[in-house]
Amino acid sequence: MLNFLTKILGQQTIDFYKVFIEDKYYMVVFKGMLWTLGLTAIALVIGTLIGIVVAVIQMSQFSKELKWLEKILKTITKVYIDIIRGTPAAVQIVLMWTVLFAGLPLPRILVGGIAFGINSGAYMAELIRAGIQGIDKGQTEAGRSLGFKYTETMRYIIMPQAFKQMLPAFVSEFIVLIKETAIISFIGGTDLMKASSIMMSRTYNALQPLLIVAACYLLLTGIFTKIMRKVEKKINISN
Amino acid sequence: MIKINELHKSFGSLHVLKGITDYVNKGEVVVIIGPSGSGKSTYLRCINLMEQPTSGQISIDNIDITGPKTDINQIRQKVGMVFQQFNLFPHMTVLENISLAPSKIKNLSKEEADKIAYHLLDKVGLRDKANEYPSRLSGGQKQRIAIARSLAMNPEVMLFDEPTSALDPEMVKEVLEVIKELVREGMTMMIVTHEMGFAKEVGTRLLFMDEGKIVEEGNPRDVFENPKEERTKLFLSKVL
Numbered sequence: 001m002l003n004f005l006t007k008i009l010g011q012q013t014i015d016f017y018k019v020f021i022e023d024k025y026y027m028v029v030f031k032g033m034l035w036t037l038g039l040t041a042i043a044l045v046i047g048t049l050i051g052i053v054v055a056v057i058q059m060s061q062f063s064k065e066l067k068w069l070e071k072i073l074k075t076i077t078k079v080y081i082d083i084i085r086g087t088p089a090a091v092q093i094v095l096m097w098t099v100l101f102a103g104l105p106l107p108r109i110l111v112g113g114i115a116f117g118i119n120s121g122a123y124m125a126e127l128i129r130a131g132i133q134g135i136d137k138g139q140t141e142a143g144r145s146l147g148f149k150y151t152e153t154m155r156y157i158i159m160p161q162a163f164k165q166m167l168p169a170f171v172s173e174f175i176v177l178i179k180e181t182a183i184i185s186f187i188g189g190t191d192l193m194k195a196s197s198i199m200m201s202r203t204y205n206a207l208q209p210l211l212i213v214a215a216c217y218l219l220l221t222g223i224f225t226k227i228m229r230k231v232e233k234k235i236n237i238s239n
Numbered sequence: 240m241i242k243i244n245e246l247h248k249s250f251g252s253l254h255v256l257k258g259i260t261d262y263v264n265k266g267e268v269v270v271i272i273g274p275s276g277s278g279k280s281t282y283l284r285c286i287n288l289m290e291q292p293t294s295g296q297i298s299i300d301n302i303d304i305t306g307p308k309t310d311i312n313q314i315r316q317k318v319g320m321v322f323q324q325f326n327l328f329p330h331m332t333v334l335e336n337i338s339l340a341p342s343k344i345k346n347l348s349k350e351e352a353d354k355i356a357y358h359l360l361d362k363v364g365l366r367d368k369a370n371e372y373p374s375r376l377s378g379g380q381k382q383r384i385a386i387a388r389s390l391a392m393n394p395e396v397m398l399f400d401e402p403t404s405a406l407d408p409e410m411v412k413e414v415l416e417v418i419k420e421l422v423r424e425g426m427t428m429m430i431v432t433h434e435m436g437f438a439k440e441v442g443t444r445l446l447f448m449d450e451g452k453i454v455e456e457g458n459p460r461d462v463f464e465n466p467k468e469e470r471t472k473l474f475l476s477k478v479l
Contacts, residue, residue: 141289142326142385146340146392147316156343160330 046117051124319389379410
């Protein structure tokens with residue numbers, strides 16, 4: 001403990017302060033933070049879209065003539081979910097960068113965003129499916145019996161309730177995503193995590209840069225959690 | 240008005256309805272009784288295609304609803320249904336529950352849809368609950384709102400699937416009163432119920448079902464007092 005405190009309060013910190021403030025390395029951290037946010041945003045959009053499509057396929061019931069297509073689509077989505085959830089994200093990211101998107105003139109942030117989106121989509125699909133299937137069957141029946149089409153029943157009756165159910169899981173997924181993007185450095189992304197290693201190599205010093213970056217992640221997830229708690233409270237008035 | 244011909248329904252290998260042929264006239268109140276598992280709920284749920292019949296025809300106002308070209312959503316607007324578990328929409332206020340279908344399906348303005356909703360709330364005696372959410376209501380109140388909700392589409396027929404079975408005993412009466420009011424107005428209804436006294440009182444015709452068939456039918460009073468079939472006698476001796 002004493003060792004830790006001396007490190008925090010000692011010469012190292014004074015050195016680090018010089019680099020961080022006087023040499024304006026806080027800009028590196030700030031840019032890293034923006035990069036992380038951008039990457040997460042791209043991944044979130046792609047992941048949500050994939051999640052919706054996969055969840056819809058998994059729950060769909062095709063007409064008799066198209067049963068074969070349903071079977072194919074369901075098998076593909078199932079294999080996709082199993083592979084994504086059964087292998088480390090770091091492996092997936094590197095594979096996509098070096099194999100799938102090799103040689104394509106795309107910026108790293110976009111490739112990273114797509115890769116994380118594909119990863120996150122598998123988890124999103126499961127949580128969307130669970131959210132929708134968690135709604136009582138009677139709700140659909142009540143909607144249909146009034147004369148609503150299937151899509152209208154989904155829109156007015158099922159989705160608003162399912163969304164509420166999904167929200168906590170969705171928030172967790174988002175937080176996981178923010179943190180997990182730290183492995184983007186595997187393919188050379190210039191995110192928050194990279195900012196810490198830039199500062200480390202400048203100061204020969206690991207503690208302060210890592211603490212700063214940890215605080216940044218905490219700040220990002222903290223702000224988001226706080227906003228979502230407010231949203232949850234607001235949409236929970238009907239309970 | 241409703242014509243049912245040789246209706247069969249199977250769930251997998253389970254043969255639930257074994258050939259039902261029946262005719263419901265306008266203004267008739269058909270009450271359906273029978274032991275659990277006799278197929279009475281399934282029969283009712285086939286009338287608005289909540290269950291897809293395995294074979295047989297159902298026509299409403301001379302439209303074959305089991306035909307491939309029929310727009311079932313349009314048919315369902317004419318056939319209201321009230322469920323055992325109420326199935327109110329928990330994310331909407333009472334008023335929104337009732338006005339949703341008129342405003343979205345009939346494209347009425349908010350004012351018009353609300354007007355219909357308030358009128359129906361008066362009818363079921365719950366105007367003061369208009370802005371409450373369903374979670375704040377008692378079971379009896381929920382079911383009255385559910386009835387108002389299906390009436391909002393101005394249906395020609397109402398189907399009641401054990402409307403009081405999930406209620407605490409002291410709340411049964413308020414729901415039955417609302418249904419009786421509909422009987423007085425001449426609404427065509429099919430009611431699956433375990434309330435024998437109520438069945439006798441409001442029914443213009445009674446069906447006794449067992450093992451997927453209509454075993455006996457007739458004027459409720461006659462069936463209750465002089466059942467002809469052995470199966471009916473046995474059932475009534477247990478429940479009366």
